[in-house]
Amino acid sequence: MSLPPLPEPLSFAAGLLLAPVLAQAARRAPWRALHANRLERVYAGALVAVLLLWSFQAGVRPGLDFHFLGVTVLTLMFGWSLATLGTAVVGVALCAAGRGGDWEALPLAILLGGALPAALSHAVQRFVTTRLPHNPFVYIFLCGFVGAILAAGAMVAAQVALLAAANAYPFARIAGEYLPFLPLYLFPEGVLNGMLTTVLIGLRPGWLKTFDENTYLKS
Secondary structure, three states: OOOOOOOHHHHHHHHHHHHHHHHHHHHHOOHHHHHHOOOHHHHHHHHHHHHHHHHOOEEEEOOEEEOOOOHHHHHHHHHHHHHHHHHHHHHHHHHHOOOOOOHHHHHHHHHHHHHHHHHHHHHHHHHHHHHOOOOHHHHHHHHHHHHHHHHHHHHHHHHHHHHHHOOOOOHHHHHHHOHHHHHHHHHHHHHHHHHHHHHHHHHOHHHOOOOOHHHHHHO
């Protein structure tokens, strides 16, 4: 996600907020389980895939663009903590390559495009796991498809609110040039994550940290 130049106090506040989020994610990350299950290469490959997704953007202005997130399936695979840390790594890599906007806006971009979608995807997954029947179709539809739409929608809503509040663009311009294309973005985002979740359940259920193969497939 690339953002236009924003007020320095806003970027500074985003950095202050991001630091404890990443520290908490690093503390809670299941590093031992990742190593014990020999999923380090899978994690690295997933981050490369997210990097490629984020590299291709379509939009009219900086901050008013769309790109596939893939954060929901990343969260389902590795959990909130590793997904959040992974999006931070991807954001830094894109900035270093000159594809992620200014370094000053990086903390805010990571919060909006990484931490927020990962947190919402995690919340949906926890609700489905603890409150609903353990059915693989329920998991795929709600965690993969609906969760991805909600995560991407929350990111866009926060992004639009931020740009309007910071007077980066008039809201009338955002509403006229950006928001009409939102449905064309949200549905494919849901389909992409839902399809990837389905493929992983069918071929590599062990790669989905949040999917208990014995519980879901036996039921």
